[in-house]
Amino acid sequence: MMTIDQIIEYMEQTIAQDYLAGNKVNLRQTQTAAGILMAAADSVSDMESARRFRLVAAQAANQLEAVERAEQR
Numbered sequence: 001m002m003t004i005d006q007i008i009e010y011m012e013q014t015i016a017q018d019y020l021a022g023n024k025v026n027l028r029q030t031q032t033a034a035g036i037l038m039a040a041a042d043s044v045s046d047m048e049s050a051r052r053f054r055l056v057a058a059q060a061a062n063q064l065e066a067v068e069r070a071e072q073r
Contacts, residue, residue, distance in 0.1 A: 004049050004052070007037070008052055008053070008056055011030055011033070011034060011056050011060075012056065012059065014026065014030055015027065015030055015056070015059055015060050015063055016063075018030065018063070019063040019066065019067060022067050022070070022071075023067075024064055024067055024068065027060050027061075027063055027064040027067065028060075028064060030056075030060045031057050031060035031061050031064065034053045034054075034056040034057035034060060035053070035057045037049075037053045038050050038053035038054050038057060041053060
């Protein structure tokens with residue numbers, strides 16, 4: 001069974017790869033997935049996991065914005 005640490009590590013690696021590739025679709029998908037997992041953690045009162053997934057979602061959103069800014073230049 002996967003752990004939350006493994007899921008977050010995978011998501012962070014995916015965010016980095018997608019940022020470098022300029023893959024906006026995957027960045028949005030990772031942001032959405034992290035948000036869903038955050039909500040699931042919230043629903044069982046696992047505030048630490050919810051916080052961690054919130055940070056991953058924010059990281060994906062920030063990298064997506066960076067890719068979009070770079071495209072506008």
